[in-house]
Amino acid sequence: MTNPHLNQTEETIIEMKNVSKNFMLPQGQVTVLENISFKAVEGEFVAIVGPSGAGKSTLLRLMNGLLAPSVGNVLYQGKEQHGINFESAMVFQNFGLLPWLTVAQNIELGLEARTKDAALKKEKVNRYITKVGLDGYEEAYPRELSGGMKQRVGLARALAIEPSLLLMDEPFSSLDVLTSINLRNELLDIWSDRDNVVNTMIMVTHIIEEAIELADRIIILSNRPGKVVGDIKIDLPRPRQKRDKRFIEYVDRIFSLLA
Amino acid sequence: MKSSEGDTVPPQSLPEIGISQILGLVELLIGKEGAREDIYRLAGELSMELGETLTVIKAAEMLGLVHTPGGDVVVEAFGTKVIDASIPERKELLREKIELLPVFKKVREFLATEENHEVTREQVSEKLAELIPNEDAESSFSTLVNWGRYAELFGYNDDSQTFYLDTDEDRGE
Numbered sequence: 001m002t003n004p005h006l007n008q009t010e011e012t013i014i015e016m017k018n019v020s021k022n023f024m025l026p027q028g029q030v031t032v033l034e035n036i037s038f039k040a041v042e043g044e045f046v047a048i049v050g051p052s053g054a055g056k057s058t059l060l061r062l063m064n065g066l067l068a069p070s071v072g073n074v075l076y077q078g079k080e081q082h083g084i085n086f087e088s089a090m091v092f093q094n095f096g097l098l099p100w101l102t103v104a105q106n107i108e109l110g111l112e113a114r115t116k117d118a119a120l121k122k123e124k125v126n127r128y129i130t131k132v133g134l135d136g137y138e139e140a141y142p143r144e145l146s147g148g149m150k151q152r153v154g155l156a157r158a159l160a161i162e163p164s165l166l167l168m169d170e171p172f173s174s175l176d177v178l179t180s181i182n183l184r185n186e187l188l189d190i191w192s193d194r195d196n197v198v199n200t201m202i203m204v205t206h207i208i209e210e211a212i213e214l215a216d217r218i219i220i221l222s223n224r225p226g227k228v229v230g231d232i233k234i235d236l237p238r239p240r241q242k243r244d245k246r247f248i249e250y251v252d253r254i255f256s257l258l259a
Numbered sequence: 260m261k262s263s264e265g266d267t268v269p270p271q272s273l274p275e276i277g278i279s280q281i282l283g284l285v286e287l288l289i290g291k292e293g294a295r296e297d298i299y300r301l302a303g304e305l306s307m308e309l310g311e312t313l314t315v316i317k318a319a320e321m322l323g324l325v326h327t328p329g330g331d332v333v334v335e336a337f338g339t340k341v342i343d344a345s346i347p348e349r350k351e352l353l354r355e356k357i358e359l360l361p362v363f364k365k366v367r368e369f370l371a372t373e374e375n376h377e378v379t380r381e382q383v384s385e386k387l388a389e390l391i392p393n394e395d396a397e398s399s400f401s402t403l404v405n406w407g408r409y410a411e412l413f414g415y416n417d418d419s420q421t422f423y424l425d426t427d428e429d430r431g432e
């Protein structure tokens with residue numbers, strides 16, 4: 001599979017333009033991200049790789065508008081973004097599920113802010129439950145689910161919003177090794193499904209192999225402050241094999257940029 | 260996880276393994292030459308304990324996805340078919356295997372004979388006591404619920420601790 005979405009348009013979905021982010025701490029101001037510039041075009045799967053504390057989660061929060069940049073601009077479809085971007089949705093490392101709500105209720109939660117139409121909400125919940133393979137789990141509580149099923153709920157909740165931009169913060173790092181293999185493959189299946197509204201995905205990870213396996217392009221962040229030290233296009237057909245010579249070359253290249 | 264010697268678990272017990280892990284195993288193997296791997300090497304590659312690796316393999320074997328000649332694990336044609344299928348189609352395919360497992364058959368039969376197609380968790384545990392040794396009861400129960408939901412063989416409501424048959428009329432809210 002090559003990217004099923006690219007080459008249709010080259011429309012820029014999101015652009016970070018010379019973005020820096022500072023936080024005030026008791027001991028003074030710290031710069032967490034410095035002069036970050038990159039863009040993601042419609043249909044692209046972008047991975048952001050960097051060590052722990054590099055500011056990856058902060059970068060995602062800047063992209064969905066939960067945080068404002070200290071310097072520079074975040075442009076969404078060419079316009080400067082102010083406040084939360086309701087066309088983006090987020091998937092979290094720890095799933096972000098409410099324990100007292102069922103699977104169906106957790107998925108519906110994301111729709112509350114967008115529509116009051118109960119029938120429409122129900123239809124969307126059902127549609128995305130089916131897409132991620134959760135039929136039969138509607139009334140289960142998060143505590144009853146394996147990690148893999150919990151993250152399917154997180155994904156369905158994000159997809160149900162029908163966002164133009166899907167942001168994922170280390171979505172596989174709480175999962176055991178086999179479950180994460182399965183969910184990475186299913187994410188690619190869902191992404192390549194042309195019925196889906198969401199074409200553009202940005203995923204943060206600290207695992208280089210995971211980024212190479214999935215993404216069209218990888219942005220590499222250095223640590224303290226986070227700066228873009230590389231922006232590499234991954235020119236390999238999918239599915240990608242870790243033992244492939246060119247895969248290993250990409251690993252080495254990214255590793256040396258991070259070192 | 261409890262220590263499980265994958266090969267000594269009696270056939271009716273259900274391994275405490277999620278469907279995602281099983282699918283991940285088959286996907287990993289399909290990427291390998293001949294869709295097979297030596298089990299010891301596989302455990303090493305995954306940094307998993309051998310016992311745990313065997314339990315996942317056993318679960319995949321119960322569903323007809325792999326078989327284990329000698330010390331290897333090999334993907335069956337059915338395994339390839341499942342992985343090639345779409346996410347909803349996978350459920351259909353696996354349902355056909357899950358519903359044939361003795362524990363699931365027994366619970367379905369039990370539900371079918373009850374007037375309102377509802378039974379309590381306790382009643383199910385009692386029924387299964389004949390099939391499953393005591394020490395495996397807890398883990399088997401969680402797999403019963405999870406695979407049963409995945410295959411849509413029955414519903415389980417944890418608030419009321421009841422199983423029910425997922426017929427259309429029962430579905431109405």
Ligand SMILES: Nc1ncnc2c1ncn2[C@@H]1O[C@H](COP(=O)(O)OP(=O)(O)OP(=O)(O)O)[C@@H](O)[C@H]1O
Binds near residue numbers: 206
């Ligand atoms: N609201 C905040 N106020 C002060 N400091 C913050 C705030 N949010 C993040 N930081 C700091 O910014 C730095 C980057 O944090 P961030 O969580 O973005 O990194 P990360 O790359 O996602 O790390 P990890 O890999 O551990 O998830 C850290 O040193 C963190 O302590």
Ligand SMILES: [Mg+2]
Binds near residue numbers: 056057058
């Ligand atoms: Mg983070």
